[in-house]
Amino acid sequence: MVRLSFSFPTEIVEEGEVRVVVPKLEAYKRGTYEYAPSKAPVFYNPVMELNRDLAVITLQTYQNKIGRSLIVSEPLTGCGVRGIRFAKEVEGVERVLLNDLNPLAVELTKHNISLNGLEGKVTVTNEDANLFLSRHAAPHRRFDFIDIDPFGSPSPYIDSAVRALRDGGLIALTATDMAPLCGVYPNVSMRKYGGRSLSTEYCHEIAIRLLTGCLARTAAKHDVGVMPTFSYASDHYIRLYALISHGAREADRTLRMMGYILHCFSCFHREVHPGLVPCLNERCEECGSRLEVAGPLWLGRLFDKGFCGSMLLEASRRELRNRRRIVRLLTLIREEAEGPITYYVADKVSDRFNLTVPPLSAVLNKLRDLGFQATPTHFNARGFRTTAPARVVRDVITELAG
Numbered sequence: 001m002v003r004l005s006f007s008f009p010t011e012i013v014e015e016g017e018v019r020v021v022v023p024k025l026e027a028y029k030r031g032t033y034e035y036a037p038s039k040a041p042v043f044y045n046p047v048m049e050l051n052r053d054l055a056v057i058t059l060q061t062y063q064n065k066i067g068r069s070l071i072v073s074e075p076l077t078g079c080g081v082r083g084i085r086f087a088k089e090v091e092g093v094e095r096v097l098l099n100d101l102n103p104l105a106v107e108l109t110k111h112n113i114s115l116n117g118l119e120g121k122v123t124v125t126n127e128d129a130n131l132f133l134s135r136h137a138a139p140h141r142r143f144d145f146i147d148i149d150p151f152g153s154p155s156p157y158i159d160s161a162v163r164a165l166r167d168g169g170l171i172a173l174t175a176t177d178m179a180p181l182c183g184v185y186p187n188v189s190m191r192k193y194g195g196r197s198l199s200t201e202y203c204h205e206i207a208i209r210l211l212t213g214c215l216a217r218t219a220a221k222h223d224v225g226v227m228p229t230f231s232y233a234s235d236h237y238i239r240l241y242a243l244i245s246h247g248a249r250e251a252d253r254t255l256r257m258m259g260y261i262l263h264c265f266s267c268f269h270r271e272v273h274p275g276l277v278p279c280l281n282e283r284c285e286e287c288g289s290r291l292e293v294a295g296p297l298w299l300g301r302l303f304d305k306g307f308c309g310s311m312l313l314e315a316s317r318r319e320l321r322n323r324r325r326i327v328r329l330l331t332l333i334r335e336e337a338e339g340p341i342t343y344y345v346a347d348k349v350s351d352r353f354n355l356t357v358p359p360l361s362a363v364l365n366k367l368r369d370l371g372f373q374a375t376p377t378h379f380n381a382r383g384f385r386t387t388a389p390a391r392v393v394r395d396v397i398t399e400l401a402g
């Protein structure tokens with residue numbers, strides 16, 4: 001155990017190409033295996049290494065595309081590991097500005113900056129994240145990339161992050177408040193994200209669409225448009241990366257991507273209705289049951305296929321502990337990137353109609369034989385996107401269960 005001048009037990013961990021001092025994980029164990037990062041005096045969660053790896057890969061892919069040096073910020077930095085990794089592992093990063101409200105986090109981050117020889121390139125401040133971002137809202141002070149990785153919901157920081165990004169900048173948002181976003185507390189989702197969540201088998205996709213919708217509407221009031229480049233769900237969180245572009249026209253284009261998803265819990269039928277004030281059907285056209293509503297939320301694309309392909313190349317040339325997992329995730333996302341909105345889960349359909357569960361590959365092949373698009377989804381190992389209607393999905397699963 002390394003004991004520095006900190007008032008709590010610490011240890012050194014290696015992640016990516018950096019070494020950082022973090023609270024000694026053993027000291028904050030909840031059960032035999034489970035570590036409770038929020039109990040430590042400074043936050044560090046080893047489970048989020050994949051999240052940080054993907055942030056490094058995304059930022060490098062973005063930098064390769066725009067081809068100029070970047071000013072990057074992380075307003076809720078914890079022990080600083082994420083921002084320090086940006087400075088060390090992403091070519092073309094000129095400066096990284098870190099911030100945290102917790103003075104102990106700032107003290108530890110300062111130590112970690114010098115441990116990695118990054119004084120001058122990385123700095124850290126100690127203020128509220130919204131105040132920090134607002135100080136960077138003037139045109140010449142804005143960032144190219146802002147990574148918001150908070151406890152729970154990022155929604156309190158979205159407004160000031162949009163104002164602190166330059167035209168063409170990239171925003172990254174983590175949300176860990178999965179119960180509101182996945183339909184357990186739809187009223188909380190309405191409060192935090194301005195849209196109703198729904199507890200369907202594709203609730204993680206709805207969660208990302210609600211977060212994107214919240215970003216889109218927050219940006220629109222500043223005459224700013226957004227376009228997701230990459231998003232995913234993993235472990236206990238969702239993550240969204242979106243480019244922002246200035247201009248009322250961009251904001252209008254963005255708002256045209258808002259709308260609702262209607263879901264029938266009896267027969268799996270779904271409907272997508274664009275527009276913030278559309279006329280919504282109340283009854284399922286297939287079985288007559290009541291339709292449940294999710295939204296308003298983002299109905300546009302969640303992934304840029306080309307950008308995800310470039311991320312794959314970037315991932316394959318890096319030495320990362322999670323590389324196999326990352327390559328698998330990006331491969332799945334590239335495949336589903338242009339698929340229809342919402343996905344099915346074979347087991348849910350089989351359960352509902354008392355059928356044995358067929359192999360996913362058989363379902364995909366059968367749907368393709370019938371002339372429909374069908375791809376797996378990274379959201380669920382038993383899930384698939386298809387252009388086939390729910391009725392055909394049910395027929396295919398029934399036949400294969402036969």
Ligand SMILES: C[S@@+](CC[C@H](N)C(=O)[O-])C[C@H]1O[C@@H](n2cnc3c(N)ncnc32)[C@H](O)[C@@H]1O
Pocket residue numbers: 042043044045048052075076077078079080081082099100101102105127128129130149150151
């Ligand atoms: C989930 S942790 C950040 C983890 C970090 N991004 C990483 O990748 O390891 C959230 C951090 O936000 C800080 N925080 C909470 N409220 C804040 C606020 N209003 N302004 C600035 N920092 C805040 C906490 O002290 C904590 O360090």
Ligand SMILES: [Zn+2]
Pocket residue numbers: 264265266267268269284285286287288289
């Ligand atoms: Zn129905």
